Amino acid sequence: MKKSIVFWIERYLYEPDISQRLLSFLLLPLTFIYCLIVWIKYKRAVPFDHGIDVISIGNLSVGGSGKTPLTTALALKYENAAIILRGYGRKTKGLQVVSDGREILCDVLCSGDEAMIYALKVPKAVVIVSEKREEGIKKAKEMGAKIVFLDDGYSKHHIKKLDLLIDVRSKNGFCLPSGPYREKAWSGKKVELLQEGVDFKRAVRIENETENMALVTAIARPQRLDAFLPRVVSRHYFEDHHFFTKEELEEIMKSSKAASLLVTFKDYVKIKDFGINISILDLDLDVDERIFKLIDDYVKGDM
Incomplete structure (x- = not known):
């Protein structure tokens, strides 16, 4: 339920459909008040x-x-x-x-x-x-x-x-x-x-790449990764900052028949001690x- 709400909000903010655009217009009086408060601050x-x-x-x-x-x-x-x-x-x-x-x-x-x-x-x-x-x-x-x-x-x-x-x-x-x-x-x-x-420009590298990787990530607007992704057997998006459990990741590997989980470094720091085979999609910047x-x-x- 929480994940569905988070993803709905992300679509509303960045890729609104017609109904969401209507809602954003209806909320404009609150937006004006919010902007005034932030400007005064x-x-x-x-x-x-x-x-x-x-x-x-x-x-x-x-x-x-x-x-x-x-x-x-x-x-x-x-x-x-x-x-x-x-x-x-x-x-x-x-x-x-x-x-x-x-x-x-x-x-x-x-x-x-x-x-x-x-x-x-x-x-x-x-x-x-x-x-x-x-x-x-x-x-x-x-x-x-x-x-x-x-x-x-x-x-x-x-x-x-x-x-x-x-x-x-x-x-x-x-x-x-x-x-x-x-x-x-x-x-x-x-x-x-x-x-x-x-x-700045992004430089992408994959550590421990395998033939069958399942993408698992908990970053804001995960579709941002699409331009950098290799072929994956499945994609699993969680809300930003989600703390994974070992059990849910093992279930994803089993259901996807994946050899490894492809994650960002932001995900890696939370699961590196789980003992699961991990591939890392790491994004460095050339500034x-x-x-x-x-x-x-x-x-x-x-x-």
Whole structure:
């Protein structure tokens, strides 16, 4: 039931049919109120300098946009880096140090899937989850970080930072609840708008590829994977951040007669200890040097 609702919402936000378009128009009065509240919040915010360079990687819409692989690619280039994120989907609350840059200090239930990706892929970075990002920044400084990468930080207008904003297009151009946009790129707020295919490109590789793979994934808008998929014997989509059980994955392998399960790295971090044969569809990013120059100029104070 939950999965059906999540997928209906994703279609409503990004690929609405006629009835869903009608609903989005009926909700426009609520959208206006929502936008007004968010705009007032933005106008009242006073950016605070935490005494450390903060680079925000964000997007305006709900759902996946490539923030995690982009943040990974950027953070790998810098020494003494910290990555801070909310840790959506984790089973814990409050501030949690996931990695101190030397070892991973908790499991994926504690960290959430995206934070564990960072801990594994950027092993020299401090990784912190915290609903209050300013507390995470303070902790990162205490741990010796010199630069902070803030995952999904555009809306944190009270934090002084460089805003890198991934441009995500939708057939539905409204803000919530009529459309997928959480905010607009507000007039007067300086951002660097990044486009896939221009500022960064995806590089796909498959680890442990087998003849008969069943795709299993729990990412937002899983159809985004279609352009990168090899032949698979079946496809199984779960709601974003779903925590799998070993039993449900074994049943998929049995019913599909699959030799392995093809998963993204975001799925892999949650099932790597299940003892199931896994193939990984890993998406790395090739980032244009212009983006690193933007960051370097910001760090040097030239922006």
